[in-house]
Amino acid sequence: MSTQDELKQQVAKAALEYIDDYDMVLGIGTGSTVNCLIDLLPSVKNRIDSVVSSSEASTERLKQLGFHVKELNNCGTLSLYIDGADEVDSHNRLIKGGGGALTREKIIANASERFVCIVDTSKQVDILGAFPLPVEVIPMARSFVGRELAKLGGQPTFREDFVTDNGNWILDVNNLKIIDPKGLETKINNIPGVVTNGLFAHRGADLTLVASASGVVVQD
């Protein structure tokens, strides 16, 4: 039996194959699975010109390994973005933001030609929504947005003692029935005060690498 940490290592290693150009500007996500990938990146350093990072935590780790971290504003379209997820369905639609980096992650995913998601089997679901949906909010709008989310059938909880890299707060929303992920993503993003929500349905992954005890499978 593989432990979850071993599966994260395996899927991170499998993702290295997708870094297949030379002098690539690579988009890098956030989280424990991505940390495994970051730690392996020195082995393909000759293929990476620089990186664009989705969080201060990933930036710090990348810099410690000697990578040149660029501002997205100074790059064009990225050829590849690699990131983890909290849930993935069979259409590569995701819930992200468990680590609170959802807004920058969504920006970089949309600014990239290809988004490769890396997960272990524990993240695979038939229907998104068992994982509480993270919603980043402007602090003064927290209560209003919470009431609007409750009207949509959700039960929002304030993520205590957490401020995003953008200086905002997170509401984690339980009990949402996500039968129309794109529709719900749009609806929540249209609430004034919402910066973005953790549904990645309009721009899901192009493919997901899923690690299980029997190996890594490509879901596209």
Ligand code: 5RP
């Ligand atoms: C951070 C994220 C992460 O990708 C997600 O939480 C998965 O993290 P981990 O690999 O640690 O399970 O969306 O905002």
